[in-house]
């Protein structure tokens with residue numbers, strides 16, 4: 479167990495377990511940290527409103543998205559890519575909240591900060607199909623995912639779409655690191671148990687995905 483100084487109190491972080499190369503840290507964030515993070519994300523969404531994007535094939539995604547950081551992940555008819563500005567406001571994305579950068583450093587041990595903090599919002603019935611994260615320029619850096627709010631069934635596979643998969647219910651405060659062999663592993667959210675958490679007053683789930691996009 480690793481104790482980390484957060485200013486007022488020393489927080490004990492879970493060690494994590496390995497599932498098919500994914501590193502899973504149940505309960506990384508305390509309830510107080512989760513509340514503070516939601517507050518910080520309200521600030522992000524006020525500057526960069528959530529949009530319900532379209533896939534390159536023209537289908538509306540069920541998840542709503544926004545980003546923080548130097549680059550934001552977007553999708554529309556022109557394809558999946560990273561952009562320096564919000565697609566509707568045209569303004570640069572707001573900075574990644576400090577506590578998210580702290581989490582990235584603590585869980586990865588990396589000095590290099592992520593370029594993108596993608597914020598996914600799952601309302602009732604939203605899900606995300608099995609996919610790989612492969613729009614980044616360097617797969618040597620891990621992807622870190624943070625879950626807040628309602629529980630979600632997270633499916634983890636291998637680098638081939640047909641590989642066997644294993645699923646866990648991600649809960650509020652859980653962190654998953656996709657690095658090494660799992661960096662290009664298929665993953666997705668099959669379903670969310672709407673109303674299973676009280677973190678968000680109206681229910682729903684927020685997922686943050688932190689990525690290094692462009693090196694250097």
Ligand SMILES: O=C(O)CCC(=O)C(=O)O
Nearest residue numbers: 596598611623667685687
């Ligand atoms: O919501 C999640 O837990 C996964 C999100 C994800 O895989 C992505 O945004 O690429």
Ligand SMILES: [Fe+2]
Nearest residue numbers: 609610611665
């Ligand atoms: Fe992903």
